[in-house]
Amino acid sequence: MATLTKVLKPILGSQLGNTAKVFGAAVNSQRGKPTYTGRTIPPPAKYGGRHTVALIPGDGIGPELLNHVRELFRFCCVPVDFEVVHVNSASTREDDINNAIMAIRRNGVALKGNIETNHTMPPNHKSRNNLLRTSLDLYANMMHCQSLPGVHTRHKNIDIIIIRENTEGEYSSLEHESVSGVVESLKIITRNNSLRIADYAFRLARDKGRRRVTAVHKANIMKLGDGLFLQCCKEVASGYPDIEFDSMIVDNTTMQLVSKPHQFDVMLMPNLYGNVVSNVCAGLVGGPGLVPGANYGRDYAVFETATRNTGKSIANRNIANPTAMLLASCLMLDHLKLHDYANMIRGAILTTMNETRLHTVDIGGQGTTSEVVQSIMRIIQSSGPLTTEI
Amino acid sequence: MMASALRGSLVTLAKGLSGARLQPFCARSLSLTSSQNVSESPPARADSTFKVTMVPGDGVGPELMTAVKEVFKAADVPVEFEEFHLSEVQNMASEEKLEEVLSSMKNNRVAIKGKIHTPMEYKGELASYEMRLRRKLDLFANVVHVNSLPGYSTRHNNLDLVIIREQTEGEYSSLEHESVSGVVECLKIITREKSRRIAKFAFDYATKKGRSKVTAVHKANIMKLGDGLFLQSCAEVAELYPKIKYENIIIDNCCMQLVQNPYQFDVLVMPNLYGNIIDNLAAGLVGGAGVVPGESYSAEYAVFETGARHPFAQAVGRNIANPTAMLLTAANMLRHLNLEYHSNMVSEAVKKVIKQGKVRTQDLGGYSTTGDFVRAVVANLRHRTV
Numbered sequence: 001m002a003t004l005t006k007v008l009k010p011i012l013g014s015q016l017g018n019t020a021k022v023f024g025a026a027v028n029s030q031r032g033k034p035t036y037t038g039r040t041i042p043p044p045a046k047y048g049g050r051h052t053v054a055l056i057p058g059d060g061i062g063p064e065l066l067n068h069v070r071e072l073f074r075f076c077c078v079p080v081d082f083e084v085v086h087v088n089s090a091s092t093r094e095d096d097i098n099n100a101i102m103a104i105r106r107n108g109v110a111l112k113g114n115i116e117t118n119h120t121m122p123p124n125h126k127s128r129n130n131l132l133r134t135s136l137d138l139y140a141n142m143m144h145c146q147s148l149p150g151v152h153t154r155h156k157n158i159d160i161i162i163i164r165e166n167t168e169g170e171y172s173s174l175e176h177e178s179v180s181g182v183v184e185s186l187k188i189i190t191r192n193n194s195l196r197i198a199d200y201a202f203r204l205a206r207d208k209g210r211r212r213v214t215a216v217h218k219a220n221i222m223k224l225g226d227g228l229f230l231q232c233c234k235e236v237a238s239g240y241p242d243i244e245f246d247s248m249i250v251d252n253t254t255m256q257l258v259s260k261p262h263q264f265d266v267m268l269m270p271n272l273y274g275n276v277v278s279n280v281c282a283g284l285v286g287g288p289g290l291v292p293g294a295n296y297g298r299d300y301a302v303f304e305t306a307t308r309n310t311g312k313s314i315a316n317r318n319i320a321n322p323t324a325m326l327l328a329s330c331l332m333l334d335h336l337k338l339h340d341y342a343n344m345i346r347g348a349i350l351t352t353m354n355e356t357r358l359h360t361v362d363i364g365g366q367g368t369t370s371e372v373v374q375s376i377m378r379i380i381q382s383s384g385p386l387t388t389e390i
Numbered sequence: 391m392m393a394s395a396l397r398g399s400l401v402t403l404a405k406g407l408s409g410a411r412l413q414p415f416c417a418r419s420l421s422l423t424s425s426q427n428v429s430e431s432p433p434a435r436a437d438s439t440f441k442v443t444m445v446p447g448d449g450v451g452p453e454l455m456t457a458v459k460e461v462f463k464a465a466d467v468p469v470e471f472e473e474f475h476l477s478e479v480q481n482m483a484s485e486e487k488l489e490e491v492l493s494s495m496k497n498n499r500v501a502i503k504g505k506i507h508t509p510m511e512y513k514g515e516l517a518s519y520e521m522r523l524r525r526k527l528d529l530f531a532n533v534v535h536v537n538s539l540p541g542y543s544t545r546h547n548n549l550d551l552v553i554i555r556e557q558t559e560g561e562y563s564s565l566e567h568e569s570v571s572g573v574v575e576c577l578k579i580i581t582r583e584k585s586r587r588i589a590k591f592a593f594d595y596a597t598k599k600g601r602s603k604v605t606a607v608h609k610a611n612i613m614k615l616g617d618g619l620f621l622q623s624c625a626e627v628a629e630l631y632p633k634i635k636y637e638n639i640i641i642d643n644c645c646m647q648l649v650q651n652p653y654q655f656d657v658l659v660m661p662n663l664y665g666n667i668i669d670n671l672a673a674g675l676v677g678g679a680g681v682v683p684g685e686s687y688s689a690e691y692a693v694f695e696t697g698a699r700h701p702f703a704q705a706v707g708r709n710i711a712n713p714t715a716m717l718l719t720a721a722n723m724l725r726h727l728n729l730e731y732h733s734n735m736v737s738e739a740v741k742k743v744i745k746q747g748k749v750r751t752q753d754l755g756g757y758s759t760t761g762d763f764v765r766a767v768v769a770n771l772r773h774r775t776v
Contacts, residue, residue: 042586042590042627042630043583043586043587043590044689045590045594046689046690047531047591047594047595047687047688047689047692048500048685048687048688048690048691048692048726049499049689049690049691049692050726052594052598074728077728081598083597083598099632099633102630102631102632105630106590106593106594106597106630106631
């Protein structure tokens with residue numbers, strides 16, 4: 001009986017169901033997958049006006065920054081409760097990350113720090129962050145790079161939205177060594193995912209009143225792969241005649257970004273180019289400590305810093321820049337439709353950044369993380385709305 | 391081995407290709423950093439005072455509310471009450487009154503209320519005012535905290551249960567008709583959506599409070615489809631919470647176990663009528679209706695009331711009602727409003743008075759009046775603030 005199932009399983013794939021019962025074998029569920037598939041999402045975790053959000057501290061500066069976020073929320077009486085899920089990046093078992101994924105499935109929204117991926121581990125130890133993104137199908141990574149007036153940079157007045165496909169491309173984790181000394185690494189581009197991300201980009205551009213979407217690719221070399229991506233973008237663009245669409249090869253893009261960044265409006269690209277371009281843009285506006293990022297799926301949303309740095313070298317030294325994580329929490333509040341709280345916190349952060357000019361070390365100042373957070377709290381208290389005691 | 395892993399992944403990809411469709415976005419997918427149509431009331435409030443709707447209700451409700459107000463005044467709690475007197479039996483109920491109460495509740499988001507009594511006679515309206523209030527605010531979850539009071543010993547000591555009851559459908563759907571004279575059909579409605587919702591509430595509550603077990607109470611052997619659906623929804627939701635143990639028990643066995651060995655239960659979740667019965671049963675285990683606090687939640691609103699809801703009309707004017715339940719409810723309300731300090735102050739004062747045992751109302755075996763009890767609580771408050 002057991003051998004019969006072994007033969008049947010790869011053939012029938014997941015269509016076993018009743019057939020398996022006929023053959024007397026038990027259906028092997030994939031890793032205890034809940035019956036809440038992508039079709040039916042559980043009702044949102046909002047009771048009595050208070051939301052519950054999953055919080056994954058991660059490694060490096062993640063835990064301390066997320067503690068500051070929690071303090072700030074408690075101070076401002078934000079109706080959000082956090083369910084903290086710890087993920088141990090050193091363990092090889094996937095239980096921790098599965099717990100985290102389950103917690104996000106339950107709550108729908110999460111705020112996370114970056115989980116470190118150790119390069120020396122064997123290849124079957126997948127990146128925890130990647131596992132989270134693919135399991136929850138968070139296909140769109142959105143990053144809004146805006147120059148802040150109070151931060152001194154070489155380029156001023158940058159305002160670029162970067163949309164990056166988050167689940168396939170070069171990050172498919174499909175590699176093999178058929179011949180010793182020769183490794184094949186697969187980059188996967190699919191029509192469905194490309195259409196999906198292009199649709200997301202154009203919708204966002206329209207909603208935010210942007211005029212141009214630029215697709216970034218390398219289709220002259222990867223004619224089929226990036227060619228498919230480009231073709232899907234062109235198809236979707238034809239449905240949005242009010243938005244201009246153009247494309248640029250990634251090498252030219254990076255050169256233009258550092259010389260003339262103001263020509264870009266909304267940029268759309270597959271996974272790896274997205275990683276590179278988003279880090280370049282973060283550097284243009286002042287560094288990894290300033291830009292928040294959001295990962296959206298159809299049913300779930302996870303918020304984190306845009307450049308996903310672990311910051312191990314500056315962990316626990318009170319010098320990390322909390323701006324990125326705090327702005328990410330404001331994006332989360334917007335997603336939960338708590339716009340008042342989001343605007344209040346965002347206003348306070350920008351006032352600290354621009355008017356009082358209290359900067360941390362990475363943007364050229366002398367302040368510590370706690371000083372910046374205290375300053376934000378003071379500004380919120382002085383501007384009137386409801387707060388608890390400091 | 392590599393090849394089979396590759397094949398496996400390709401199969402997954404192929405499934406993804408065939409299965410994925412461009413789904414329409416739900417409103418949550420796209421984020422707008424600033425939204426122009428802000429409909430909720432702004433967070434700014436003058437002097438940091440919280441506004442709470444208060445509906446005293448019938449019977450001893452008004453007396454209990456007076457007790458709450460006295461204790462709050464003595465404790466300097468920054469809460470302002472907006473009172474509404476809505477009562478069906480005293481002919482102070484009408485559609486406009488109900489609308490007023492609803493709009494106040496929607497504005498303030500938090501309310502504290504007594505029991506609005508439902509008359510037995512059928513006066514043309516099947517749904518009582520209290521049911522209509524619950525339905526309009528969609529207060530689907532009722533939570534009753536059954537905790538033994540330290541210092542007051544009952545037959546079962548050190549109980550710590552939470553009873554979660556679905557409050558909007560089930561047997562209370564107010565759907566009855568008499569197609570044939572002398573034959574009445576009363577409809578009990580169970581829906582998958584609402585069962586899922588209450589199950590998720592129960593598990594989320596258990597997760598938040600660090601509880602380890604959720605038990606679903608049902609009668610699915612008799613009502614195979616109705617309670618069967620409830621049970622199936624609970625089991626589905628339970629899969630999302632691998633750390634919380636999920637069990638189910640039939641209502642008759644549950645009642646017997648509650649009086650023989652209530653310690654085996656942790657969090658109980660059940661449809662409407664069973665919830666009503668078990669609430670009152672559990673309240674009886676720890677000291678009666680005067681002792682158990684409760685609250686009702688919807689997605690947006692929270693309404694705080696006692697666990698076992700009785701108007702106790704025989705005690706009106708005699709000053710014998712036990713305000714413990716209402717005071718503990720008020721303390722829970724303060725915790726919901728984020729006023730932890732005041733909440734702890736009030737609940738500790740009440741527990742201290744009960745523990746000392748000198749001032750006890752009639753239902754706990756003493757001779758004191760409601761007024762005496764409130765004064766004792768206030769005195770114990772002053773001890774803390776000094």
